[in-house]
Amino acid sequence: MKNTLRVQRAILNITQAELAEKVSVSRQTINAIESNKYVPSTVLALKIAAVCHKKVEEIFILEEGD
Amino acid sequence: METKMLLPNRYKTIGWCLALPSFIIIMLYLYFDFAFPFLDYSSGKTDNLFRGETLFNLNNTNFTDEIFGILLITGLLMVAFSREKMEDERTMQLRLESLLWAVLINSILVMLAIILIYGSVFLQVMVYNMCTTLIIFIARFNYVMYREKKRLNKEREL
Numbered sequence: 001m002k003n004t005l006r007v008q009r010a011i012l013n014i015t016q017a018e019l020a021e022k023v024s025v026s027r028q029t030i031n032a033i034e035s036n037k038y039v040p041s042t043v044l045a046l047k048i049a050a051v052c053h054k055k056v057e058e059i060f061i062l063e064e065g066d
Numbered sequence: 067m068e069t070k071m072l073l074p075n076r077y078k079t080i081g082w083c084l085a086l087p088s089f090i091i092i093m094l095y096l097y098f099d100f101a102f103p104f105l106d107y108s109s110g111k112t113d114n115l116f117r118g119e120t121l122f123n124l125n126n127t128n129f130t131d132e133i134f135g136i137l138l139i140t141g142l143l144m145v146a147f148s149r150e151k152m153e154d155e156r157t158m159q160l161r162l163e164s165l166l167w168a169v170l171i172n173s174i175l176v177m178l179a180i181i182l183i184y185g186s187v188f189l190q191v192m193v194y195n196m197c198t199t200l201i202i203f204i205a206r207f208n209y210v211m212y213r214e215k216k217r218l219n220k221e222r223e224l
Contacts, residue, residue, distance in 0.1 A: 025154035028214045031221065032156060041155050 003060045005034050008052040023047040073148040081144025088138035095131050096193070105129040135196070142200040150211070160210050168203035 009019055016030045023030075023044060032038035033048075040048070040060075049056040094100035109125045150157050175198070179191045 025156070026152040028218055029154050029156040031218050032214070038156050038159070044155060 001039055001060055001066055002036065002063055003033060005030070005048065005059060008054060008059055009034075012052060019048070019051065022051045071147070072153075073144060075149045075151055075153075077144045077148040081141045081146075081148065083141070084137050085141030085145060088134045088141060091134045092131065092138055095134070096190075101128045101130040105133065139197055139200070142197055142204065146200050146204050146207075157211075160214075161207055164207035164210055165203055167206050168199055171202055171206075172199045 009016070012019075014022075016034070017027045020027045020030045025044065029038065029040075029044075033040055045056050045060055049059055052059060091100070106128050107126070172195070176191075176195060179188065183191055
């Protein structure tokens with residue numbers, strides 16, 4: 001799965017730490033998601049989408065092989 | 067997401083305070099025959115050479131190893147299974163991965179010990195084995211968390 005989180009964050013103009021605080025996870029977790037090291041739970045994905053005012057599918061995209 | 071089955075973060079400190087002194091005392095007990103005299107117990111009877119001691123039927127013993135063995139394991143459990151300061155779903159994933167890793171490594175080490183070590187030394191290996199899974203887990207989990215933090219700091223500098 002790939003994601004456009006870094007782009008979404010740039011649109012909102014917020015840092016990893018600020019996003020982390022909004023969805024109550026650690027900065028490491030946001031960083032790990034952005035570098036494709038961690039796939040968030042459905043709850044976290046929905047929370048992130050809500051903060052970005054986007055649909056989940058616009059931020060998290062399935063890849064071939066998933 | 068709330069993770070159940072974990073103790074609050076402050077138990078980590080309490081755990082270290084229990085585990086470290088207990089570990090030292092257990093080591094002294096194993097290698098220097100150290101024991102607290104006030105933990106001596108005697109039923110007044112003499113040991114029966116032929117029957118040996120059975121459960122709940124001891125004649126003479128010292129409870130140093132029992133008490134500090136339990137305190138050591140309790141302390142290690144507290145260190146291993148208390149929440150991080152910043153606990154989230156990824157922490158839980160890293161924790162479970164580390165646990166899997168620790169069980170695997172510990173089992174491999176035990177298998178190696180079975181092949182390579184014989185006699186009374188093997189018995190010692192089994193004694194250590196009572197808490198090595200927890201120790202390997204704590205080491206691995208803390209290393210993984212440290213690596214995460216370092217990676218984040220490095221990325222910040224760039």
